[in-house]
Amino acid sequence: MINDKKVLYSGMQATGNLTLGNYLGALKNWLTLNEEYECFWGVMDLHSLTVRQVPSEFRKNARNLLILYIAAGLDPKKNCIYFQSHVSAHAELAWLLNCFTYVGELNRMTQYKEKAAKHADNVNAGLFTYPVLMAADILLYQADYVPVGKDQKQHLEITRDIAERFNAIYGDVFTIPEPYFGKGGTKIMSLQNPEQKMSKSDENVNGSIYLMDDPDTILRKCKRAVTDSGSEVCYREDKPGVSNLLEIYASCAGKSIEEAEKEFAGVGYGEFKTAVAEAVIAVLKPLQDECSRLQKEKDYIDALIKENDEKAAYFANKTLRKAKKKLGLTEVR
Numbered sequence: 001m002i003n004d005k006k007v008l009y010s011g012m013q014a015t016g017n018l019t020l021g022n023y024l025g026a027l028k029n030w031l032t033l034n035e036e037y038e039c040f041w042g043v044m045d046l047h048s049l050t051v052r053q054v055p056s057e058f059r060k061n062a063r064n065l066l067i068l069y070i071a072a073g074l075d076p077k078k079n080c081i082y083f084q085s086h087v088s089a090h091a092e093l094a095w096l097l098n099c100f101t102y103v104g105e106l107n108r109m110t111q112y113k114e115k116a117a118k119h120a121d122n123v124n125a126g127l128f129t130y131p132v133l134m135a136a137d138i139l140l141y142q143a144d145y146v147p148v149g150k151d152q153k154q155h156l157e158i159t160r161d162i163a164e165r166f167n168a169i170y171g172d173v174f175t176i177p178e179p180y181f182g183k184g185g186t187k188i189m190s191l192q193n194p195e196q197k198m199s200k201s202d203e204n205v206n207g208s209i210y211l212m213d214d215p216d217t218i219l220r221k222c223k224r225a226v227t228d229s230g231s232e233v234c235y236r237e238d239k240p241g242v243s244n245l246l247e248i249y250a251s252c253a254g255k256s257i258e259e260a261e262k263e264f265a266g267v268g269y270g271e272f273k274t275a276v277a278e279a280v281i282a283v284l285k286p287l288q289d290e291c292s293r294l295q296k297e298k299d300y301i302d303a304l305i306k307e308n309d310e311k312a313a314y315f316a317n318k319t320l321r322k323a324k325k326k327l328g329l330t331e332v333r
């Protein structure tokens, strides 16, 4: 608890080209929670290093991600919005937790297996221990809840296992976090292959709607989305493409799936896809405009970064000191 409020922690990788999946699965839900909880939202730039980055672009992308959080509506005076790499406690606790994590556990992580297969030429140790750094992120802030999309479920489970293992030996050091999944949009699928999640690393750019796509591109991608040979707009297991579009529509328009199904009863796929695109544009256009505005407010953003880095470091170092002491590491004099 901080200020009598439960603590919430989440973040996104600071890699370019965030998708509508990131927005609907994560950021949009964060907005509904940020008043009620004490929130920490990290720009996960250390995690991004498991894939080679071009330094100049990386720097820009990371800053733009921080701006995106604010543009989406997270109040940087009430929420702690900061860069993971600015708080060295993350890397330090990750090392300590590495010593409490088994190779067998990490070998079972599906995201590791998928990414290792995709980047066979760069299966680095960071990719393997990625979940341990994620556990450190969460545990440093004694988070009660972690709002994420369904693809992060396994990473949350290993975080809990590591924390429970540590606590069983050293007493109550870490709060055991619970995952928090939103009502809708927790797994947005690719528009071109609805069996696969919409992902920023998808090679087929038509499969993903990027947050910075212009209205024409969004319309074109929605029109091209894979559906099926039927004609009924309904949410059914054997209609993954249409179901995914309904999910996107409902989530963007703030409606339930049932309401959306009723609205499109008897409507053809062409008209339905246009409506989906319009609902997406109505969400993304204001977000893009606000990002452009804030990108120009250099001093304002720089001041926020400084303030929030310090706040994050204060809480993170408190937990790190506690863990180090319990482990028997000698104190700094």
Ligand code: TYM
Binding pocket: 009, 010, 011, 012, 013, 014, 021, 022, 023, 024, 025, 026, 044, 047, 133, 134, 137, 138, 146, 147, 148, 149, 150, 151, 152, 155, 185, 186, 187, 188, 189, 197, 198, 199
């Ligand atoms: P990342 O950057 O891959 O994704 C950020 C958030 O977006 C969600 N998401 C999706 N939700 C629904 N449908 C999709 N297609 C979709 N794609 C992505 C993810 O579930 C996530 O919530 N490991 C994390 C970053 C991270 C983190 C943390 C998260 C590092 N440390 C500590 C929470 C707590 C990641 O790669 O997310």
